[in-house]
Amino acid sequence: DAMVIQNPRYQVTQFGKPVTLSCSQTLNHNVMYWYQQKSSQAPKLLFHYYDKDFNNEADTPDNFQSRRPNTSFCFLDIRSPGLGDAAMYLCATSRGQGTEAFFGQGTRLTVV
């Protein structure tokens, strides 16, 4: 059974139209991550939460925002998607304390 669930698997959005990607977990993990992965590149960390503590990477564009309303859910909001934001977006969770991370299958975002 999937433990980190990302919906939808594929998302098409219009240039400049806000879009929200969601991630849920059944593991009750403290830490949640959002990554952006473009073709043939490694995943790039956008931000992560440790419980409610939000950690934004210095080079994450302001266009990307995140919300974590409770332990189980985390959202990635792209306020005005550009063509360059087309990518796979990966969510991951971890119990913390250096333990392993579990990744979802990702949401592939297309901007038209």
Added chain:
Amino acid sequence: DAKTTQPNSMESNEEEPVHLPCNHSTISGTDYIHWYRQLPSQGPEYVIHGLTSNVNNRMASLAIAEDRKSSTLILHRATLRDAAVYYCILRDVNEKLTFGTGTRLTIIP
């Protein structure tokens, strides 16, 4: 942020052991060494992690140098299903998990 350095690509014959190296000369005393792999069109998959001592699990072994500035992921008997990009990552005390460029492993039948 502590960084890792890995070869861009490696090849190995099927059913032979594979040693994937990683250098992390700026590692701090509290950083964990993690390895993940990613198959095409899938999310990364956890392989193994350690702090100071060598580690074994059902997938692989992790050999950590005594000074912790390098480590080696060992796949004992490679199969075609092990073909993937392998990432060596340092996980810091703030739980930050930053990917490097990874090693693309090709298995030759």
